[in-house]
Amino acid sequence: MSRFDDLNHIARLRITREGGIVAAPGLARPRDIELSRCSPPEQQQLCKVLAAGEAAGGDQACGAGDQRYFRICLFTLSRQEAQPDDELRVPESLAPDALVQLWRDGRIDDPS
Amino acid sequence: MATRYPGVIPPHMLKRLSEHGSESQRRWASSTLSTDRHFRQPMAAREMAAALHAEYSNSPRGTPSRYIFDAGHKTELPGELVLSEGEPATADDTAHEAYTDLGATYRFFYDVFERHSIDGEGMALLGSVHYGEAYQNAFWDGRQMVFGDGDGEIFLPFTRAIDVVAHELTHGVTELTAGLVYYNQSGALNESISDVFGVMVKQYQAGQTVDEADWLIGAALLGPEVQGKALRSMAAPGTAYDDPVLGKDPQPGHMDQFVDTTDDNGGVHINSGIPNHAFYLIATELGGYSWETAGAIWYAALTDERLANDAQFVDFAGLTMAHATQRFGSKVADIVQKGWQQVGIGP
Incomplete structure (x- = not known):
């Protein structure tokens, strides 16, 4: 069980890569995903990616000593200025490939 | 088969790179982003x-x-x-x-x-x-x-960049001494201490006085393409770079510009500009070599058991003033207090 098994109440995800020795705004490369524009199978894949990130070490205190980490903010409202309603942090060293790919490419390779 | 997300908004930095980066920068971006496998x-x-x-x-x-x-x-x-x-x-x-x-x-x-x-x-x-x-x-x-x-x-x-190498080593020292929690002000203090000792190592290696030093962090590692001079400037926080790829240096140098954010672990690499600038002001006012007086005060505060792991800027400032008084007397303590006041910290 994961708290990300159901994303029905979520309007938008934002994935950033944070941390590192410098907080240059250009290095975070935020990736926004509007759930309303994803098909049910795509939403299921997103659930799996978030659950995998959670299982791999998400929500740990991360970033100490300039280590990088992925930060996933979940919003119930789609407007950009909304505050996140939930958040998951995954150290870069523990991040599942699918999460990295989702942030980097905006897609997930389906193993099937 | 790859699933594409029609609702994905293109990341603004990749857009920047695609619009402004050279061909080799684009290749580099792909390579950097694929290291996680x-x-x-x-x-x-x-x-x-x-x-x-x-x-x-x-x-x-x-x-x-x-x-x-x-x-x-x-x-x-x-x-x-x-x-x-x-x-x-x-x-x-x-x-x-x-x-x-x-x-x-x-x-x-x-x-x-x-x-x-x-x-x-x-x-x-x-x-x-x-x-x-x-x-x-x-x-x-x-x-x-x-x-x-x-x-x-x-x-x-x-x-x-020797200051960057020293910055990382100092993270180890901080972890094993004050253990400053890496979030919000205590995290920014943790980062600032790494910059302070990093810049002192650079100055010590070069035999530079406070007036001869450039007070930049990571100047030696920025490539020729970057519109900027370093990762951070302790003399003028917020001015280290303004680059199409990196964006603009977000560091404040005064509490009036303190950045209240949840990004970057509560702005640990952002608000560190404030204690960084205090050190710069104090060290340059004292003159000579940074490590002899200002550095000695900072080290004494860092290793003082009274420094809590969730210390705020004002807590650290108080300890530096106490050690300045104890080790160097009231004249130096006044300079330390004035330096902190100039960045909006302390009475």
């Missing part, structure tokens, strides 16, 4: 580091114990041991830079503060170079230091 096995790395520390942390006082590993452009740590303490220089310039920069940092802490390595008891200095593919970062993972090669255009190898 081999990131696992943290437990194995932890066990390896513990074994290395047990084996190598045995140098006499005044002598470092350095071991440099080549990660071979992978992300498994520590990699292959390529240079051990006392061995002749290796042909690998990056490994040699890590070795000499860690030695210079050890020498600074020992000569100036009589601190025998990170833990004060001769802990081995483990560094891995050539981490990942064109990896654009350096970090302390709680056991060792890790250095990426950068892409060659925006970031040069992270061993190139």
